[in-house]
Amino acid sequence: MQRFILSKKKPITFISAVLLVIAYTSHYGFGNEQIASWAMIIASILGVAPIAIQAFQALRVKVVSIDVLVTIAVIGALLIGNYEESAVVTFLFLFGDYLEQRTLNKTRSAIRELTEMAPESALKLMSSGDYEEVEIDGVDVGDTLLVKTGAKVPVDGTVLTGEAHINEASITGEPIPAGKAAGAKVYAGTIVDNGTLTIQADRVGEDTTFGRIIELVEEAQDSKSEAERFIDRFARWYTPAVLALGFIVWLVSRNIELAITILVLGCPGALVIGVPVSNVAGIGNGAKNGVLLKGSEVIHDFSRTDTFVFDKTGTLTMGNPQVADSIVYTDEPEKIRAYLSAVEKESDHPLARAIVSYLGETEPYTVEKTDVVKGGGIVAQVDGRRVAVGNAALMEKENVHLREKGLKDIDLFQTRGDSLVLTAVDGELMALTGIRDQVRPGVRKNLARLKKLGVKHLVVLSGDNQGTVDLVARELGLTEAHGNMLPEDKSAYIQELIAQGRTVAFVGDGVNDSPSLALAQVGIAMGSGTDVAIETSDVVLMNSDFSRLPHALGLAKATARNMRQNIFIAIGVVLVLLSGVFFSDWMNMSIGMLVHEGSILVVILNAMRLLRFKLRN
Numbered sequence: 001m002q003r004f005i006l007s008k009k010k011p012i013t014f015i016s017a018v019l020l021v022i023a024y025t026s027h028y029g030f031g032n033e034q035i036a037s038w039a040m041i042i043a044s045i046l047g048v049a050p051i052a053i054q055a056f057q058a059l060r061v062k063v064v065s066i067d068v069l070v071t072i073a074v075i076g077a078l079l080i081g082n083y084e085e086s087a088v089v090t091f092l093f094l095f096g097d098y099l100e101q102r103t104l105n106k107t108r109s110a111i112r113e114l115t116e117m118a119p120e121s122a123l124k125l126m127s128s129g130d131y132e133e134v135e136i137d138g139v140d141v142g143d144t145l146l147v148k149t150g151a152k153v154p155v156d157g158t159v160l161t162g163e164a165h166i167n168e169a170s171i172t173g174e175p176i177p178a179g180k181a182a183g184a185k186v187y188a189g190t191i192v193d194n195g196t197l198t199i200q201a202d203r204v205g206e207d208t209t210f211g212r213i214i215e216l217v218e219e220a221q222d223s224k225s226e227a228e229r230f231i232d233r234f235a236r237w238y239t240p241a242v243l244a245l246g247f248i249v250w251l252v253s254r255n256i257e258l259a260i261t262i263l264v265l266g267c268p269g270a271l272v273i274g275v276p277v278s279n280v281a282g283i284g285n286g287a288k289n290g291v292l293l294k295g296s297e298v299i300h301d302f303s304r305t306d307t308f309v310f311d312k313t314g315t316l317t318m319g320n321p322q323v324a325d326s327i328v329y330t331d332e333p334e335k336i337r338a339y340l341s342a343v344e345k346e347s348d349h350p351l352a353r354a355i356v357s358y359l360g361e362t363e364p365y366t367v368e369k370t371d372v373v374k375g376g377g378i379v380a381q382v383d384g385r386r387v388a389v390g391n392a393a394l395m396e397k398e399n400v401h402l403r404e405k406g407l408k409d410i411d412l413f414q415t416r417g418d419s420l421v422l423t424a425v426d427g428e429l430m431a432l433t434g435i436r437d438q439v440r441p442g443v444r445k446n447l448a449r450l451k452k453l454g455v456k457h458l459v460v461l462s463g464d465n466q467g468t469v470d471l472v473a474r475e476l477g478l479t480e481a482h483g484n485m486l487p488e489d490k491s492a493y494i495q496e497l498i499a500q501g502r503t504v505a506f507v508g509d510g511v512n513d514s515p516s517l518a519l520a521q522v523g524i525a526m527g528s529g530t531d532v533a534i535e536t537s538d539v540v541l542m543n544s545d546f547s548r549l550p551h552a553l554g555l556a557k558a559t560a561r562n563m564r565q566n567i568f569i570a571i572g573v574v575l576v577l578l579s580g581v582f583f584s585d586w587m588n589m590s591i592g593m594l595v596h597e598g599s600i601l602v603v604i605l606n607a608m609r610l611l612r613f614k615l616r617n
Helices: 002-007 009-030 033-060 066-079 083-116 209-225 230-253 256-265 269-288 296-303 312-316 333-344 350-359 392-397 404-415 443-452 466-476 487-499 511-519 531-536 548-583 589-612
Strands: 121-125 131-135 144-147 156-167 178-180 191-203 291-293 307-311 317-328 367-373 377-382 385-390 419-425 428-439 457-461 480-482 504-508 522-526 539-541
Touching: 002 009, 002 033, 009 033, 009 083, 033 066, 033 083, 066 083, 083 269, 144 156, 230 256, 256 548, 269 291, 269 548, 269 589, 291 296, 291 548, 296 522, 296 548, 307 312, 307 487, 307 511, 312 317, 312 428, 312 457, 312 466, 312 504, 317 333, 317 350, 333 350, 333 367, 333 377, 333 385, 333 419, 333 428, 350 419, 350 428, 385 392, 392 419, 404 419, 404 428, 404 466, 428 466, 443 457, 443 466, 443 548, 457 466, 457 487, 466 480, 487 504, 487 511, 504 511, 511 522, 539 548, 548 589
Parallel strands: 307 457, 307 504, 457 480, 504 522, 522 539
Antiparallel strands: 121 131, 121 144, 144 191, 156 178, 156 191, 291 539, 317 428, 367 377, 377 385, 385 419, 419 428
16 A cells, blocks of 8 residues: 555645645635635645655654654644645645656766666677677677777777778767777777778776766765755754754653644745745746746755866867858869869768858869868869868878978967868869867857856867867867867766765766766756766756856855755744744644744745846846
């Protein structure tokens, strides 16, 4: 029976809400006190059942939990006939428990999704000399594997032969595929965009970088889920004290009504209601303004954050490479741009797509004799001329002479953090294009707002090269910048910051960010990020609107402050009521309950102020 009742907490919560609506409608709409009272009584008994079972289970293991506090409050209110308080308290408590369980379920589904992204099979070189598909568990360190276009790299390994471009976004978060040749390192879970590789397995299974990502997420979330709320800690000491006080009063006075009065007055409905109402109001404001806050514990930690750590790509930047700089060295710029567009339309490389998008509509030319040079670019015949589009290595292979002006421009583009695409026609450099991930509009302004809210450290961590990361950090005024970092490096850095006593918020958007999102006291995901990043995080900025981040922090601070105010009001009222019982002649149960109702109204109205919260400029 206990298991059955506990499994039905969600429908019980819904039925309690319906009964409360019926009760208030009957009381205020039709003046029918009998229906209102019975609806409240049924809601109280129905709602207290799962709470009382949890209280009993806690007491069996010698823990006086918040469930004990609420059970006593509800029973006391029922005994003195205050059905409204008992019904409201049980509903709000059950509703808060529902929100907490929903967040935990999302966390578990995130880990499942992450696990499902891991490679399941590999093409392994057998003793016969042929490659056969085997399950990933059948791969050992030292095995030779074949990875074709479109396949996932099954292990961490070293390239033996072949050339390919690999999308490493699941590991580094960078959108531009990395060129791989003999001797290069590859990682499990990454995807071969084009080309074929044979690799030697260096790390397999749980030892791979991707396997450690999963392990880090599970460990970090397990440790975070053990955090206890303030109310639970308070109740462990407060509830036994009130129970002992009521029992002592009964022993001394033999007045059962007085003892019950003390128990009722000592069970602060405002304390139980005040924190959840502040929490719901803060979450409601956030949702209205594009910020998803996942619970009161998140709000508490977020409000104390003094260090923000950012992933670069997709967080501080757009995560979509775009042409940033372009120079044409000819009197016919339109023709050269048309040649470039025609050749790049033959490729599906992200840099090629960025160039085609930048050039827009150009004069159409037929491309003939296309030759894709792996790790270099494309060489083709256009309008009877030999056009080479690619990197500096391709230009050297094509014997393209780079004049002093071109060399200076290349150096300038590289200092800006550009990825370079050179265009040569008949052996002469005709155009230079610089492509980079653009900083999100307004990021610098919003980072300054974070500083005004008390954030002392702004750090960027990225899998990109150190030079590019330094450029972004200087442009945005960040305090620290670290490049060439794998997920495990980011996690280790987060742990170092936490060990220094900092309260850390990590902001990211990719699968590779999920360990850091889970490990930091507050994980913040961009709404356009991966499902795993969003579900692993504690805060989500919907629509990837970075300007919502200062609002989120300001709202968290205001909500935490509001919770403290409500706790102070609730405890203060209880102290006044208990003092009144012992040191005055006017205090009785009716007056006490009236003050109780007033304190509940006060904390609710105080919490409702959060619905109108806006961050001041």
